Structures are given as structure tokens and as C-alpha cells.
Amino acid sequence: MAKITKAVIPAAGLGTRFLPATKAVPKEMIPIVDIPTIQYIIEEAAASGITDLLIITSRTKKAIEDHFDKSYELETELEKSGKTEVLKQLKDIRSMVNVQYVRQAEPKGLGHAIYCAKSFVGNDPFAVLLGDDVVYNAEKPCLKQMIEMYEKYNASILGVQSVPESEVSKYGIVSGEQVADRMWKVNDMVEKPKREEAPTNVAVLGRYIITPEIFTHLENTKPGAGGEIQLTDALKTLAKEQEMYAYDFIGRRYDVGNKMGFLEATVEYALRRDDLGAEFMEYLKGIVK
Numbered sequence: 001m002a003k004i005t006k007a008v009i010p011a012a013g014l015g016t017r018f019l020p021a022t023k024a025v026p027k028e029m030i031p032i033v034d035i036p037t038i039q040y041i042i043e044e045a046a047a048s049g050i051t052d053l054l055i056i057t058s059r060t061k062k063a064i065e066d067h068f069d070k071s072y073e074l075e076t077e078l079e080k081s082g083k084t085e086v087l088k089q090l091k092d093i094r095s096m097v098n099v100q101y102v103r104q105a106e107p108k109g110l111g112h113a114i115y116c117a118k119s120f121v122g123n124d125p126f127a128v129l130l131g132d133d134v135v136y137n138a139e140k141p142c143l144k145q146m147i148e149m150y151e152k153y154n155a156s157i158l159g160v161q162s163v164p165e166s167e168v169s170k171y172g173i174v175s176g177e178q179v180a181d182r183m184w185k186v187n188d189m190v191e192k193p194k195r196e197e198a199p200t201n202v203a204v205l206g207r208y209i210i211t212p213e214i215f216t217h218l219e220n221t222k223p224g225a226g227g228e229i230q231l232t233d234a235l236k237t238l239a240k241e242q243e244m245y246a247y248d249f250i251g252r253r254y255d256v257g258n259k260m261g262f263l264e265a266t267v268e269y270a271l272r273r274d275d276l277g278a279e280f281m282e283y284l285k286g287i288v289k
């Protein structure tokens, strides 16, 4: 069985839910405390055994490439002034994994963004981590849990969690039968269903392990919900041809492309920090009083 070493992070979306901030700043670069969102995601990938990463970007996302590139001026300056701790942090970012980029010329949907990774992926199964979904699990990263499930089932694995019924219309929803603890065999999928039409409340949340046959299905996928080429539609037809599983991952997930999700992430990540947590908690207690 092929090992999962490659991952794709689609980050070419317009980020309209986070305007005006995302007009000139990629939403993936908006920091949770002082670390850009996409860096948390890359750290999760690296901690899960990913060695090669492709980020799908667009014309307005240059800051992402700059963030993971060497900054000679800054590093020389930090070295001169003896700021070794922050210098090390900057160097660590670069050495985490090998990152490449490809541009999606037009935001034609998540399915189309993934199709841009075809030649990078080649013939092996690969991971997908969405650029605006952050999952916190200090013991075992979400993607690592999924890779272990892939190694057990040797099939595509969708990362899912149950969402409130009022929110099913925001997600790709799966139906199937439960085959083990936290594990479903997928029979069908639907992208952003109306509440009354959703088969379940089990939602796909930004993490996938996908077999390379997906590319043939993406080629044949017509624009779906919202006029975009939907990854869900291609996964749905792939599931008719191969076994596919949905794994209820363990971890606190934040939709940071959404303002409320971003605020929750900011507060909770700040509270977890050794250098800020205690002081920030005192501050919060003071304003809640």
C-alpha cells in the first residue's frame, strides 16, 4: 500500500465571508493570535508525516508564498540583534516540509482547485487539508488519525463530524452505514443540502485522503451547487466505483473562514498559550463580570 506523503491545500477561494479583510490579504494569512492560519495547517500536515505539499493559490495570494520563503533582510537583522528565538521560529517554518505552489486561474470551485494538483499527485493517494479549517488535537493530529484509517481500510477517507441540523446546508453531507466505532462506509453524498433534504447531519469538514482515480471523476464533473465544480460531486461518483469511508475524527475544529469560528479559534488558542493564557483568562474574567 502506498504511504501518504503528499498533501494539497486549496487556498484559492475568494474568502467573501471575511471581507473587507480578505480584499488584499489572503484569508489563510489572517493570524490566530500571531500565527497565520495556514501555518497551523502545515504544522498539522508535517506532524502527520507529510513531506511534500502543494498549495493551490491565486493572483491575490502572494503573501502565502512570501511567508514560507526565506527573508534575507529580516533574518540578517534578527541575527545581528541576537533575537535567536524568533529567528529559529522563522527557520523552522521553512524546514517543516517541502512546499510547492500552483495557481488556479479562476475560482471555479474546490473540485477545480483539486484538479490543479493532478500532475503533483501522480498515481498515489494523497491528503487534502482545506485552508480555512483548523483542527486542534494536542495528542494526535487530525490528519494522522485519518492516515491511520487509510492504512487500515486502504480506501478514500473523508474527515467528518456531526453538525447541528440548522447547519447542514453549509457542508457536504454523507450517508452510509456504520462499520466500526467512528467509521462509516459511504453510500452517498450531497453538497449543501436544504435542511429538510439532508440525509444525515454528518458533515465533511476539511480533511480528506483521496485515491488518484478522483481526477478522472473531476474531469467529468459539471458545475454543481453555486455554479462551482464541487469536490463532493466527484467524490460521490468515486464512491459508486470504489469503497469510501467517513471517519469521525477526534479534535476541536474551527471554521476560521467564518467570523464566529475565527473568534472562537482566537480566544481558545490564546488561552492555550503558555506566554498568554493566564493573563488573557484574567482579562476575560474581568470583562465577563
Ligand code: UTP
Residues within 6 Å of the ligand: 010, 011, 012, 013, 014, 015, 016, 017, 018, 056, 104, 106, 107, 108, 109, 110, 112, 113, 130, 131, 132, 257
Ligand atoms: P470556501 O467556500 O470555504 O472558501 O472553500 P472561499 O470561497 O474562499 O470562501 P467564501 O465562502 O467566499 O468566504 C473551501 C476551500 O476551498 C478553497 C478555498 O480557498 C477554501 O480553502 N477554494 C474554493 C479554492 O481553492 N478554489 C475555489 O475555486 C474555491
